[in-house]
Amino acid sequence: MFCSQCGANNPDNAQVCGQCGKQLQPAAPGAPLQATGTVLPPGMTVQNYLVFAILTTIFCCLPAGIVAIVYAAQVNGKLQMGDLAGAQQASKNAKMWSLISLGVALGGMLLYFLLIMAGVMGGMFHH
């Protein structure tokens, strides 16, 4: 079937377009979809959080960001294979690891400022 968004030709049993990831409509109205997972509303794609993952990898300097990128790749890989449920699971993991990376970075910054404050206070008491 042809994708309504980018026009790529996809296998008839594909749930999402292999070219652009758009949810494919059933060929005939009311035709049953392959029941491999939950069906998204038309026009919705599975978010892979790639930008978030790259940002936290670069700015938070953390292996957690790399894990998030790996899961982002998994989202798109599973979409390409038509595994919608798997893509949604990977999407959740990508989001979680990006948030972990962000959280650790924010925590680290807080700790850094607390240490500076402690240093300043310590210096004041010392004199």
Added chain:
Amino acid sequence: MRNTHWRWLKLGLFTAGGIAVAMLFVFDPATSGAFPPCPFRYLTGWYCPGCGSLRAMHQLLHGNLHAAWAMNPLMVIFLPFVAYGLASRALFEVSGRELPRFFIPASCIRALCVIVILFAIARNLPLYPFNLLAPGAMLRP
């Protein structure tokens, strides 16, 4: 309820990002000390893949592409894509519409992962030409 919290968190992050960009324009992270050092470098003494990206962004905001490239070439390459993604996201939060979305094949994302890791290793090697990737190394005579 949860959705409202997310909205506030996102709004907070975007506002913090805006303030950070304004501060980056005014202060040069290389000389001013207004920005904290990279915690990874502070703790280990090694450069992380993001080291130099604040200095690179300061240079970019002042139009110095060459100086920005010398600070962190990877970040200069990624920035247009990240900026597009963030702009799309911000537009979505405000108006509920997005910029056109591009599907990146899984193999490209995995390659990107490998590139980031190789870049992190290469810029720490004390060997020419890899050591040129360390922040600012290309600017030294």
